[in-house]
Amino acid sequence: MQPTLVYAICSFNDIPSRQAIGFHLMVLEDDGNHRPWPIIVVRWGKKVLGYVNKCPHHSVNLDWEQNEFLDPNGIRLMCGKHGSTFELGTGRCVEGPCQGRALTPIALVVVDGDICAVGVHLAEDDA
Ligand code: FES
Numbered sequence: 001m002q003p004t005l006v007y008a009i010c011s012f013n014d015i016p017s018r019q020a021i022g023f024h025l026m027v028l029e030d031d032g033n034h035r036p037w038p039i040i041v042v043r044w045g046k047k048v049l050g051y052v053n054k055c056p057h058h059s060v061n062l063d064w065e066q067n068e069f070l071d072p073n074g075i076r077l078m079c080g081k082h083g084s085t086f087e088l089g090t091g092r093c094v095e096g097p098c099q100g101r102a103l104t105p106i107a108l109v110v111v112d113g114d115i116c117a118v119g120v121h122l123a124e125d126d127a
Helices: none
Strands: 006-011 019-028 034-044 047-052 076-078 085-087 093-095 108-111 114-118
Touching (some): 006 034, 006 108
Antiparallel strands (some): 019 034, 034 047, 076 085, 085 093, 108 114
């Protein structure tokens, strides 16, 4: 049985509650190639949620201004291109041109105060 892959992305305390931050990570494919993996991490109280940072409408990053992910009310994710809004808890688009579609969720856990991605093989950052 393969061990579960767990990679720390940031400290839990790096993201204030009710805020979302983007990370530009790299996934290591089975063939050794690296594939960009931009993600959004949302913290809501003690809960963390993650989605791939790719709008289902035109496959662009949601944050047209860096790390501007939330709608003006701060309760949904919003795409900066055409204004689609997405439920925080499900990633489902509830308003805008991609209504009925959804962001791709990613599995996150908090381990020893770090927010970690689970089940993906990330390329280590040499920097
Ligand atoms: S590209 Fe996101 S709503 Fe159109």
